[in-house]
Amino acid sequence: MNLKDIVKMLDLKVVSGDIDREVSAGYSSDLLSDVIANAQKDNIWITLQIHVNIVAVANLQELAGIILVNGRQPEQITLKKAEQENIPILLTELPTFEIVGKLYEMGIHGNSIN
Amino acid sequence: MKLMEIEEILEAEVLTGEYDPEIEIEIGCSSDLMSEVLAYGEPCSILLTGLTNIQVINTANVADIKLVCFVMGKIPDEKIINLAKKNDITVFITKLTTFESCGRLYKNGLKSCSYFDLDK
Amino acid sequence: MDNNKTTTKIQELTYELKIDDVMCKNIETVSSKMPISQLRDVLYKKRISGVPVVNDDKLVGIVSIEDFIKCMEQEEMDALVEDKMTKNIKTLYADEPLVHAVKKFEKYGFGRFPVLSRKDKKLVGIITKSDIIKGILKKLESVYHDEEERRYRASHIFNDIVADEVFLKFQYFVEGKNFDKAGEASTGLKKTLYRLGLSPDIIRRAAISTYEAEINIVAYTDGGEIIAYIDPHQIKIIIIDKGPGIPDVEKALQPGFSTAPGWVRELGFGAGMGLPNIKKFTDKMTLRSTVEKGTHLEIIIKLSDYRNED
Numbered sequence: 001m002n003l004k005d006i007v008k009m010l011d012l013k014v015v016s017g018d019i020d021r022e023v024s025a026g027y028s029s030d031l032l033s034d035v036i037a038n039a040q041k042d043n044i045w046i047t048l049q050i051h052v053n054i055v056a057v058a059n060l061q062e063l064a065g066i067i068l069v070n071g072r073q074p075e076q077i078t079l080k081k082a083e084q085e086n087i088p089i090l091l092t093e094l095p096t097f098e099i100v101g102k103l104y105e106m107g108i109h110g111n112s113i114n
Numbered sequence: 115m116k117l118m119e120i121e122e123i124l125e126a127e128v129l130t131g132e133y134d135p136e137i138e139i140e141i142g143c144s145s146d147l148m149s150e151v152l153a154y155g156e157p158c159s160i161l162l163t164g165l166t167n168i169q170v171i172n173t174a175n176v177a178d179i180k181l182v183c184f185v186m187g188k189i190p191d192e193k194i195i196n197l198a199k200k201n202d203i204t205v206f207i208t209k210l211t212t213f214e215s216c217g218r219l220y221k222n223g224l225k226s227c228s229y230f231d232l233d234k
Numbered sequence: 235m236d237n238n239k240t241t242t243k244i245q246e247l248t249y250e251l252k253i254d255d256v257m258c259k260n261i262e263t264v265s266s267k268m269p270i271s272q273l274r275d276v277l278y279k280k281r282i283s284g285v286p287v288v289n290d291d292k293l294v295g296i297v298s299i300e301d302f303i304k305c306m307e308q309e310e311m312d313a314l315v316e317d318k319m320t321k322n323i324k325t326l327y328a329d330e331p332l333v334h335a336v337k338k339f340e341k342y343g344f345g346r347f348p349v350l351s352r353k354d355k356k357l358v359g360i361i362t363k364s365d366i367i368k369g370i371l372k373k374l375e376s377v378y379h380d381e382e383e384r385r386y387r388a389s390h391i392f393n394d395i396v397a398d399e400v401f402l403k404f405q406y407f408v409e410g411k412n413f414d415k416a417g418e419a420s421t422g423l424k425k426t427l428y429r430l431g432l433s434p435d436i437i438r439r440a441a442i443s444t445y446e447a448e449i450n451i452v453a454y455t456d457g458g459e460i461i462a463y464i465d466p467h468q469i470k471i472i473i474i475d476k477g478p479g480i481p482d483v484e485k486a487l488q489p490g491f492s493t494a495p496g497w498v499r500e501l502g503f504g505a506g507m508g509l510p511n512i513k514k515f516t517d518k519m520t521l522r523s524t525v526e527k528g529t530h531l532e533i534i535i536k537l538s539d540y541r542n543e544d
Contacts, residue, residue, distance in 0.1 A: 026213040030146035031500065034164050038186070038211070046213070048150055048505070050490065070150070070229045072490075095154075095229050096144045097162070100213050101220020110214025149507035152442045153514065165502045169449070172417030173502075176424055176441035178434065193414075201421070 001108060003065055006044070007090060010102055012067065016079055017088030023064045026108045028100050032057050039063060040111050044103070046096055050074045055081040065089070069096050115139050115224050117181065117204060120160065123218050126183060126206035129195050133204045139181055143227040144216050148173040158227045162215050166190045171197045171205075180204060185212045247370050248333040253326055256369025257349050257359035263288040266295065266316035270305045273297065273315065286348045286357055287319050293348055293357045295319035327352045328359065332369070335361055392466045401465040402430075408448055410457035410475075413501060419460050420445035423471075430464065432537070439515040440469050440535050446508040447473040447531055453498045454478070455528070468517075469535045479525035487513065487521070 003019045006012070024042035029035050030049055039045060041062045047054065048069050055078060058066055065088035068074060074082070074089055082089045092099050117133050120126070143158040145151050146165045151158070157178035163170055166188045174182050182198065183206040184190055190205065198205045208215055220226065262280050264273065266287050276285055277299055284298035297319040305311055305318055326335055326347045338347060349359040392400060404426055406419035424441035444460060451458040451473065458475030480486045487509050494504025513519050518534040 026217070028144065028212040028216065029164055030150075031164060033500070034146070048145065048147060093229075095227055096212075097142045097216050097220065098226030100144070100216035101226060104213075104217025104221055108217075110211040110217060112214075146502055147505045147507070148502040149446065149505055149511055152446065153507060153511050157438065163502075167501055168414060169417060169502060172421055172445065175417075175421050176438070176445045178438050 001106065003044070003088060006103065006106065006108070009106060010092065010099065012090040012092050015074065015089050015091060016082035017065065017086050019065065019088050019090075021064050021088075023108060025111050026100065026103050027063075027111060028096055036060065038111070043111065044108065046100055046103075048072050048096070050078060052078045052081050054078065055085055055087050058082075058087045059085050063087070067092060067099060069094060069099055115219075115222070119222070120181070120183075120219065120224075121206065123222055124183060124206065124208040124210060124215050126208040129190070129205040129207060130199050130203070137180055137204075140225060141227050142216065142219050142224045144212055151179075152177055154227045154229060156227065160219075160224075162212055162219075164188065164212055166194065168194050168197060170194070171201065171203060174198075174203050175201045181206065183208055183215065185210060185215055243374070244370055245333075247373050248336055248366075249331050251332040251369060251373060252328065253330050253332060253335055253349055253361055254328040254359070255373075256332060256365045257328070257361040258365055259359045261286065261357070261360050263357065264297065264315055265289060266314065266319070268315045269311070270302060270313050270315060270318060271311040273302050277302065284346050286360060287315055288357055291356055293323070293325065293350065293355075295321045296323050296346075296348060298345065323348065325350050326361065332366060335366060339363055339366075399465070401463050404462045404464075406460045406462075408451045408458050408460060408475075410452060410455050413452060416449055416452040417445060420448050423460070423462055426462075427464075427469070432469075436469070436535060436537060440471065443512040443515045443533055443535070444471055444473070446511050447471075447533075449503050450508050451475050453494060453503060458528075466537070468537055471533050471535075473529075473531040473533075475528050477526055477528045479527055479529055480521075480523040481525055483521055483523055 001023050003021050003023050007014060007019055022042055023044045027039040027043040028046040030047050032053055035057050039061045042064045044065050045063050046067045050072050054066055067090045069092055071093045117137050118135055120139055139159040141158045142160050143154055144162040146163055148169055151161055151173055160181040161174055161179045162183045162185055164185050166184050171194055181204045185208055187209040263286050264276055266289050284296055286293055287295040287297055297315050301318045305313055324342055326349050328349050328351055346360055346362045348357055349361055351358045408419050409415055420441055423444055424437060427437045427440060455475040461472045463470045485491050489510040490506040492504050492506035498504035516533040517536045520532045523529040
């Protein structure tokens with residue numbers, strides 16, 4: 001599914017990056033080390049972390065984008081870095097549980113773990 | 115939603131022994147930051163988290179959360195289980211990710227906690 | 235006999251509990267035209283030893299694993315359930331006291347009785363001896379729990395004390411940097427407030443705020459203490475530590491502002507929400523801090539009965 005469609009259907013606010021890209025699956029975590037270890041390429045990442053390291057993690061893992069939950073605003077430096085690296089940052093007022101639920105209903109599933 | 119349904123949906127394993135099958139789980143929340151969990155206005159009934167330390171149980175205890183589910187097959191140590199048992203908190207583990215777990219529960223009708231009706 | 239008393243309590247419960255309270259309601263049934271050969275699947279899959287036979291909502295018999303085994307021995311697997319089932323069956327009504335079931339089990343020695351509703355004589359459940367034991371144990375457990383709670387509940391303590399002013403004081407010591415013990419003070423306070431019979435909402439707000447404050451002591455200081463004063467109008471909790479103090483109090487109160495080191499963040503805290511959370515859940519919060527000296531946090535939660543006054 002294309003990130004553009006997700007943005008449209010879930011009414012997300014785009015604050016950085018090009019959103020015309022494919023999303024493979026979803027990953028939800030607030031622990032950066034966990035995302036580095038377990039997220040996969042083209043995942044959409046759901047988190048409430050807003051500091052600049054999230055951009056580095058998204059870049060490293062080639063994630064499709066980051067959704068910040070609970071109405072969180074990224075720090076200024078995070079935003080600047082995300083623009084530089086072309087990482088989409090999307091905002092929602094919803095909590096993690098609900099935004100993940102809605103993505104799931106649209107057909108975005110979690111990575112399978114072995 | 116009954117605990118047993120959740121156990122099935124998440125293909126979970128119960129670590130705290132027998133649970134009361136009548137307990138109703140109504141509201142779900144997921145976070146790896148405990149202060150975020152504490153900030154929710156109403157008590158959530160299930161917390162899904164990738165964090166496995168004793169503070170998860172203390173958080174569940176003070177916030178009246180009945181069921182904690184650790185995701186991605188993370189196995190909490192004995193101390194955590196014992197504290198949970200002492201406080202009547204049920205502990206599940208699932209091999210699924212947070213994303214997959216939340217998605218399945220939401221799709222099966224579990225309601226989400228809400229962050230913004232705190233000031234009522 | 236030394237177990238006289240428990241016997242009496244159990245006997246009492248067999249009169250108090252209804253069959254409806256303990257029977258299994260999620261029942262499997264079969265039709266009388268089912269071949270015996272198919273019975274195996276029903277019994278094995280559900281791990282039951284007998285199943286009621288129902289035609290058009292009417293109970294016509296009961297067929298058990300013994301019937302099935304007999305057919306197997308005599309190679310009569312093609313027979314129908316109606317030919318092998320017990321037809322003259324004893325039943326119970328759902329509204330009968332449990333003691334009736336106990337007596338029937340004694341009298342007939344059956345493994346199970348179908349239970350009917352008195353009104354329309356429809357099958358509503360099935361009862362086995364183990365259902366009775368489980369039902370009584372569950373009831374005993376809840377009776378025990380209620381009694382224990384009653385013993386501890388001291389909600390009338392303030393009414394019973396004759397004085398112009400009265401308050402209770404609970405004090406907890408918090409060790410710095412020891413995350414394993416963090417939470418002991420606040421969960422202890424929570425339990426105490428519960429035993430005092432305060433409302434769940436009040437207890438939750440007090441417990442969450444104290445817990446956040448306790449985490450702050452553990453994460454940032456070398457230790458401190460938490461003192462809760464409870465009077466009939468409010469809970470006042472004072473949290474004191476020995477330093478290092480907060481350089482910019484206003485900034486510390488902003489959601490998202492944090493100076494937490496990495497180890498605190500990896501433990502799930504330090505996202506700059508502690509103090510805002512405390513503020514959110516309390517009626518009044520006063521924070522005073524002196525760098526290198528320490529921090530003094532005072533929070534007040536009004537008890538619901540008095541919340542609308544002043």
